[in-house]
Amino acid sequence: MPPRVLSCTIPIVLAVAPLAAQQPSPSATLELRNHHELPYRGPVELRVDLPDGLYRGDHAVAVVRGDTARIVADLSPKSALRLARVGPAPTGAEPFGGPLAVTTSGPRVSLAWDGRELGTLDLGLVVVPGTTADADTAERRFAPLPVTWTRDADGTLRASAEQDGYRVALTLAAYGGGWVDARAQLTRIAPRGEKAYVALVRRLTTPGAHDARMRFNGRVVAGDREPDAWDRDFWYTRAVDWTAWRAGDLSLLAVNGFTPVPTIRAPKGDWNEGSHFYVWERARRDGDRVDLVSEIEGPNAKQAQRGAMAVTPYAPIEQGDSLVLRWRLAVAPQPATGWEESQLRGFTGYRTATRAGTASAVADLGVPYVTFGTAYFPYSTLAENLDFYRTPGLDRETFWGISPKMWANWRAYAPRMKSDLRIARAMGFDVIRLHHVELLQSLDRPQALAFLDFFTGELRTLGLRLMLDTEGPTDWITTVVERYRDVLTRVELENEILIDGVTPARPARWTAEYRAAKAAAPNAQVFLTSAGNHGQLERAAALGVPFDRVGLHAYKHGPQWMETYSSHMLGAADVAHAHGTAVTLGEFNWKNLTELAPDSQRIAARDVYETVLGPRAIPEVIEFQFHETLTFNPAISGTNTRHYEPLALDRRLKVSGEEFERVIREYGRPDAAVRLLPTTVREARLTNGAATAEFTVTNASDRARTVTLAPEAYDGLTTRLLTPSRVTLRPGETHTGRVAIRLSTGAMPGTYHHFVRVTYDEGTHYGWGVVSNPGVPTFAAPVLGERVSYPQGADVVRRAGWTRPLAVTFADDATALELESAYQVAGTLQAATGVPVWLSRASDLPDSLRARGLVVALGTAPGVAEAKHGVVRLDESGGAQRLLLTGIDKDGVHAAAAELMLRFWPNAKDAAMRLTGKEPGNALGHPAMITNPNPP
Known part of the structure; x- marks a missing residue:
């Protein structure tokens, strides 16, 4: 039966019986927790597994019907309420009474506060054929939808209309304390048409409107129109997050939800992006009138329209496709500081309820903590490619190659892997992601499984969990998932496959892979990943593809508009909430900050990490990737966008790694070992093969703890504890201990690592120490022949002052290839000498290094006589030393850099080439099998 149509005015704020008349039933409870640093006052709607009923608590009331709880609560920062x-x-x-009253008459919605008129709300659908309309057009052409509102028994208002080939179903839920939560489901009912502009407009008229502000892609700006700005990171957001203004003595706020734009079907059956990734939210104001415009089909001239994730401006959505728009209107006389951000997080961010007993549940606003992981896949990242020479058998010039010949001897790298995994544990990571596990199918199957058995055995020992991403076939997925299901927590199907979109063959394949993985490990969650183009996920779901989480890969592109990533994270959380799940941020880091000096990189990395984690929208973050690598060819895949790994090639922490280690401790589990028992080990420097390292263990918990201490070391280093191995620490107390370190005579220069294992009641923690065995590089004879010239003789590299402080610089206008070469030179030198190496633009070089150090300077020199060749020259003018790696163009610089590295790197401790030898590479006419770059 259709709903009854009423023409009268309908009040929807009513009272209920007072609390004294209710009979309590203590067996059913709901705990609501606010994990944000901001107070939250407002509605929350959650799926819960609780008995139907009315629930009350101090500063909170809720109604549960079916599997849904509607709650209104007043929460302080970092607080909890029990209902x-x-x-x-x-x-x-x-029972959500208060001063806000919402009434209707025909299509219009009227708002009143304490009996005084506040304003009106009208909704309209604007459809303009062609490709010229925009938000200003929507403002001019607005006309209210011809709807008549009806009321459900619980006071919810509903209306629907059909116009211009669309059906619009509207819902308004009012809360008398000062909120209206609205929902519009827009469905294309006519056959797909030509390109057009389509927008749903909400027109709010509030007499005396003034002092407008908005949050535009994460940044708060004054005024009532969005800035005329564009940044690449705007791909992943939707313009106006909220619009705020005042009317008389009241503050008003319109908060927008995040709605993926439906994909469109190409002639060959592929599903492509629509006009945007999300419905774009726009704002226009004219006097007392504020127009909030949700652009479903519209202009998008600045986003890529070719290649991966290309959009189609004014893309007409398919017949039968629908999308749900959500927004909130909030009203308050004197809102608390941060009110707007708090409402945005409460309306769009992480919000979920979990069962906590027979008839109790816990609901969280904001993630209570973040589980951190890192991508460590040594079968790829330990390979090397210097363009001219590479690890023998490497299968590609790009990310991420494998050398079956090298990895058949994987046991030679076991000491390094043991150290790496302990470093990860010491940093606070809980999950290790094995990336592109399907690469191991190129090995003999018993050999591949022997490696995985070793690797997962180390994870069990260390208390780490495993995440796999892999392609099929399904028998491979079944084999690896079932074999390691006891440590397996997540399976990502076909790494970030939704970036490429949904094609006709993929849904059936993904479904088969999902079922194979779930059958093999029922407790592991299986999912697909996009880069924020969530319309592809919606399409996969509509085509019946199952998934347990929403996967997201996110990289910050450049230091500008850093705030964008808070909106990016909230959007992903909102999409996940609609699917009843949460987000795994399976790859996360920054790009295009590569050229910054170390101190500037630290600041930028801190900003990125805080912007992503601050909204508390993402419960699981997998940093990508663990350590600097030489695996890809810089001349083919060098894109000026990497080198964000927290660890250098020799596994020293970069400045960005220090920042990541800090946020792990700030946002990780409160009971994580890195927070309960922080352990630090001072760096040591070997003299005649011996050193002593001091360490501290602090009991940061609220009770006394007894810890057992034991040293561990690999890679030729031996350690012995010089202080007691068992101590009891009162809360806040610190124990200082010492470790004796030995390295065999004649051991190679480089950076070594050792650990202090801290065992306590709940588990095991690791302190991590760095040990330097300084030395000069060991240079072999020239390698590249006529490609590189030595005007002062080939022995010039041995005459350089390698015992001085070391720096590598690149020109301020360096090309991507020159910058990539500089990173490789700096990383290999640091690993080969065992001492830190400064890396920056030439203009950012500290004066102290310029005067007293050995500076390896990369850059073109148009005046060099050896055109098309690299040149290596030592400049010792003025007492300073500069080893110049130059040429007439970037290829010459690259050749000079490769020549220097190929003379010392195969002799270095950490070099794979030292163990495997080397083979001619792409620059010598021997390209590997796969040469098209496809960085993550």
Whole structure:
């Protein structure tokens, strides 16, 4: 039966019986926790597994019907409230009374506050054929939808209309304390048409409107129109997050939800992006009138329209496709500081409820903590490619190659892997992601499984969990997932496959892979990943593809508009909430900050990490990737966008790694070992093969703890504890201990690592120490022949002052290839000498290094006589030393850099080439099998 149409004015704020009349039922409870640093006052709607009924607590009331709880609560920062069931669910309107009253007359919605007129709300659908309309057009052409509102028994308002080939279904839920939560489902009912502009417009008229502000892609700006700005990171957001203004003595706020734009079907059956990734939210104001414009089909001239994730401006959505738009209007006389951000997080961010007993549940606003992981896949990242020479058998010039010949001897790298995994544990990571596990199918199957057995055995020893991403076939997925299901927590199908979109063959394949993985490890969660183009996920879901989480890969592109990533994270959380799940941020880091000096990189990395984690929208973050690598060819895949790994090639922490280690401790589990028992080990420097390292263990918990201490070391280093191995620490107390370190005579220069294992009641923690065995590089004879010239003789590299402080610089206008070469030179030198190496633009070089150091300077020199060749020259003018790696163009610089590295790197401790030898590479006419770059 269709709903009854009423033409009268309908009040929807009603009272219920007072609390004294209710009979409590203590067996059913709901705990609501606010994990944000901001207070939250407002509604929350959650799926819960609780008995129907009315629930009350201090500063909170809720109604549970079916599997849904509607809650209004007033929460302080970092606080919790407990609600108990006090009776059955109301038979009439919900118990959310207050000064805000919402009434209707025909299509118009009227708002009043404390009996005074506040304003009106009209909704309209604007459809303009062609490709010339925009938000200003929507403002001019607005006309209210011809709807008549009806009311449900609980006071919810509903209306629907059909116009221009679309059906619009509207829902308004009012909360008398000062909120209206609205929903519009827009469905294309006519056959797909030509390109057009389509927008749903909400027109709010509030007499005396003034002092407008908005949050535009994460940045708060004054005014009532969005800035005329564009940044690449705007791909992943939707323009206006909220719009705020005042009317008289009241503050008003319109908060927008995040709605993926439906994909469109190409002639060959592929599903491509629509006009945007999300429905774009726009704002226009004219006097007392504020127009909030949700652009579903519209202009998008600045986003890529070719290649991966290309959009189609004014893309007409398919017949039968629908999308849900959500927004909130909030009203408050004197809102608290941060009110706007708090409402945005509460309306769009992480919000979920979990069962906590027979008839109890816990609901969280914001993630209570973040589980951190890192991508460490040594079968790829330990390979090397210097363009001219590479690890023998490497299968590609790009990310991420494998050398079956090299990895058949994987046991030679076991000491390094043991150290790496302990470094990860010491940093606070809980999950290790094995990336592109399907690469191991190129090995003999018993050999591949022997490596994985070793690797997962180390994870069990260290208490780490495993995440796999892999392609099929399904028998491979079944084999690896079932074999390691005891440590397996996540399976990502076909790494970031939704970036490429949904094609006709993929849904059936993904479904088969999902079922194979779930059958093999029922407790592991299996998912697909996009880069924020969530319309592809919606399409996969519509085509029946199952998934357990929303996967996201996110990289910050450049230091500008850093705030964008808070909106990026909230959007992903909102999409996940609609699917009843949460987000795994399976790859996360920054790009295009490569050229910054170390101190500037530290600041930028801190900003990125805080912007992503601050909204508390993402419960699981997998940093990508663990350590600097030489695996890809810089001349083919060098894109000026990498080198964000927290660890250098020799596994020293970069400045960005220090920042990541800090945020792990700030946002990780409160009971994580890195927070309960922080352990630090001072760096040591070997003299005649011996050193002593001091370490501290602090009991940061609220009770006394007894810890057992034991040293561990690999890679030729031996350690012995010089202080007691068992100590009891009172809360806040610190124990200082010492470790004796030995390295065999004649051991190679480089950076070594050792650990202090801290065992306590709940588990095991690791302190991590760095040990330097300084030395000069060991240079072989020239390698590249006529490609590189030595005007002062080939022995010039041995005459350089390698015992001085070391620096590598690149020109301020360096090309990507020159910058990549500089990173390789700096990383290999640091690993080969065992001492830190400064890396920056030439203009950012500190004066102290310029005067007293050995500076390896990369850059073109148009005046060099050896055109098309690299040149290596030592400049010792003025007492300073500069080893110049130059040429007439970037290829010459690259050749000079490769020549220097090929003379010392195969002799260095950490070099794979030292163990495997080397083979001619792409620059010598021997390209590997796969040469098209496809960085993550």
